[in-house]
Amino acid sequence: MPSPRYWLMKSEPDECSIDDLARAPGQQVPWTGVRNYQARNFMRDAMRIGDGVLFYHSSCPEPGIAGIAEVASTAYPDATQFDPGSPYHDPKSSPEAPRWVHVDVKLVRKTRLLPLKEMRATPALATMQVLRPGNRLSITPVTPEEWRAVLSLLESA
């Protein structure tokens, strides 16, 4: 089974919106703060440079896909875990044995907002993991079929 080539990554726009990504140096940000093992393992074990990313706004007035990005680095230790002043500090982690790693994510292009509501109303997207009831995983694999369906929706008005 080959690694997935496409992903959906959730970001709270209060923390990092698609516009924040567009303004970042090199239009690229380190995807810090992931503190879930499954999401970490996706970044550490499965992501490859160039993988496609659906940039999703969560926990906000208009949740949905806000742009296209790509994986821009392999995984490396998350500096925030060692910072006692950070909300992402993990006292059980150490630089010798870092627990949390992340990749860098780079903007490809901002798109129109594809609202969660529209995603739910689209039969071709019904299989998407992010639409499963109770899904909380911040990084989920996307199939090539789902990726194509999202892109064609984004191109429509």
Add this chain to the structure above:
DNA sequence: GCCAACGTTGGC
């Protein structure tokens, strides 16, 4: 603010 879903923790 509510609450369902679900991951993590820790006692046993």
Add this chain to the structure above:
DNA sequence: GCCAACGTTGGC
């Protein structure tokens, strides 16, 4: 290894 308690996520 079980499982209850607890914390977090995230849409509404």
